[in-house]
Amino acid sequence: MKHRKLSQRQKWGIFFISPWVIFFLVFQIYPFLLAFKNSFLDINILQPEKARFVGFWNWIQAAADPLFWKSMFNICYNQAIYIVLSFIIGLTFALLLKEVLSKGGIFRTIYFLPVITSITVAMIVFKYISSPTGPIQALMLQWGMIKEPVFWASTKWLPMPVIAVFNSWKWFGVYMLIFLGGLVSINQQLYEAADIDGAGWLNKFFRITIPLLKPQIVFVLTMNIINGLQMFTEVLMTFDLYGGRYNSALTPVLYMYAKAFDKMEMGDASALGLLLGLIIYTLTMVQMKLLNRGTEEV
């Protein structure tokens, strides 16, 4: 083995990156290994010394738990609506703002206000606004969209779509900005050339805009899967630890939280967390493969 002495600048380099290395090992690698270990134990946080090895029992229990799959179904139901809504709204506003670029600053600011508001505050306000006595339902009654006030939080199917609408309001500003950044960087001459060829609006949109926005689209969808499937605060604010009546707002993270801190079953909760992490990771990879098909790796 050849011993190479580190140069002064290499030593400085190690010094500069050391905070991240320490953080990565202590707060990411170690907890990950711990989660893995705990998922094979029957462990109570108050008496960790009494932990018992149970093999794959926690995993089997998690995978066979109907409530876990109910929560997975709920979050997919929610995300299916949310992704479509926020994508369309975000892209539409990016296209509109691009037309008024220099004077659009004030709109950008306003549309971004929901993003900087805390979920806690936004959700409480939203709950009152969307309540049976609130302004939204009053308006819907007036316009004949609904016949009578709806207690949506205690229905079987409404909580997830309503929260999807709330989240689209809260987060579309981010998508709008990301798409706007992409739109501005598209070479204007492409559109001019298309105009000369007599291409219509739709043609330009699908042949130029969408393909050239691909990096942004990939980023948005990927981050969406990672963050969206981890929804927690929104449902905690409106429902109990088990997602209200019918468990119709139970999300996987909420369930994990309930398992850990209501039932005190840390091993179970660890297995649930890992299972969810595994699902998110698989989905992300599949999605990236699909979206990157046909393009070369950069």
Add this chain to the structure above:
Amino acid sequence: MEMAYKKKQMQKIFIYAVLVLCAIVVIYPFFYMVMNSFKTGPEIQHNPTALPQGLSFAGYTGMFDTLNVPLLFFNTTLVAGILTLLNTFISAMVAYGIVKTDVPGKKILFRIILASMMIPGILLTIPTYMMMYSWDWINTYRVLIFPGSVSAYNIFLVIQFMKQVDDAYLEAARIDGAGEWDIFCKIVLPMCKPVLATVFILAFMGAWNDLFGPLLYIRDKSLWTLQLGLYRFNTSTPGTYLEQIYAAMTFITIPVVIVFLFLQKNFIKAFTGIGLK
């Protein structure tokens, strides 16, 4: 030509009309919140959507009796402040290490930092909690600060920016005999101000608005943050003291809005450059 110009004008007017209309929809919940914070309790209950009949400050004064607002404010500011400074400084340090020094294996390090953004945070919640529990970090300020003191995304943002800083400045300083630490603090940090402002506001917003952290780790009332205080207040007395809840929400939201308005340009940059390499 005239026709085309007219058509363009009409189109512009239409776009502005849509933008204004949607701005009203987006801003309405904020308006609703602020408006109700100046009403009395019964007024909110009976007439939630109407404009206030007179300015009532009962919510704002009452909120101080129900919640120890100065303490909550102090806790939140302390935690968010230290976390933000740490996060910003560490992001700059690590980025400097990767971009401007000869740290061994910098390509692999960069890849790992990128990949670590993909780890779903939730996967680590339970084990981190157990770790904190066994370290006796429950009910401390540090448990709210350190787990958020490093973020891969912020490091990534600073790296992208620092790549554009010309090495010639650094070389010149090295020839003059400046040490790496001095070069970092006195030359590179000032040059990176725009991206550091971006990172600053991202970290601040995350820390100020966080409910999950305090909810997990803080039982002791003297360590509550504003978000946790609001959450506990809202769940403990559903439907009563409405005016105080609206006042508290307005009060909590204002600091973030102020910081956002000041650093807006940098904040917007945090999202617009995505996908561009």
